[in-house]
Amino acid sequence: MNESKRKAFAEDGAVVMEGCLNKEQLALCREAFDWGIENPGPGASTIFDGTEQKSHVDNANPFAKARLDNLVGKLPFGELLADLWGSRHVWYFAEELFLKAGGKAARSSWHQDTSYLPWAGKHWANAWISFQAVPKRNALEIVRGSHRGTRHDGTTFQNLDDPTDPLHGDAAVPHWPRMPDIEAERSDDPNAYDILSWATQPGDVLLLHPGTLHGGAPTDAEFPDRHTLVLRFFGDDAIYSPLPENSRSGYSTAGVLFVDEISHLKAGDPFRAPSFRQIV
DSSP: OOHHHHHHHHHHSEEEETTOSOHHHHHHHHHHHHHHHHSOOTTOEEESTTSSSEEEEEESOGGGHHHHHHHHTTSTHHHHHHHHHTOSOEEEEEEEEEEEESSOOOOEEEEOGGGTSOEESSOEEEEEEESSOBOGGGSEEEETTGGGSOOOOOBOSOOTTOTTOBSSGGGGTTTSOOOOOHHHHHHHOTTSSOEEOOOBOBTBEEEEOTTSOEEEOOOOSSSOOEEEEEEEEEESSOEEOOOOTTOTTOOBTTBSSSTTTTTTOOTTSBOOOTTSOBOO
């Protein structure tokens, strides 16, 4: 860790930690990933299963919680994130699994995680761990500094004709504007947005603030498969910021993850609950 990394994360919203995980730590992450793929949670979604082309996403698998809580105690993220943020404490939230296979997986739509989860504050980070060497053209993309800007209505991810199809709809107006069609704007002007992305090697970790606009990470014939484990963390400056009421999505103001566990929180409260493992 150095001051340039701290400044980059605070200002840009993302930074790569090269060689963050050693072979043993990466193997533990791979073991957890493989177990999660074989034992999906109730919210997992899979398409093209049983074919060469497959896409699988899982998020906060309750069956994996004890396993993942144990894993994060064996990884360097506690002290690393405390140093990165300047936080006295670090907590682990939950995992996400992304599997793309077959070389035909399209871009993921641009979004902010904070459109789906009741999060605000500076001390949040998603640790993006890919088990393959990822070329820059297949990497996740981030709009530089967007975590310090507007919190947008999310996309439903369901409308192939409209990547900005509003998640919350009228309930988000006027405070949460509709997501911009970033790819359409980039098609007209490749320099319309200041985009960050990096080629990575196994053991490298991309840290991004979940409030950034991010998307992409397609696969293609030259890079057909990508397996990624994402571990999410928060620190002292993590605030409960509820989602819009009466959302057309059916989401509660607490989102869809750990709703009961955080039901005691009110807008502006520190984001805390006993169910989240403290690692520092």
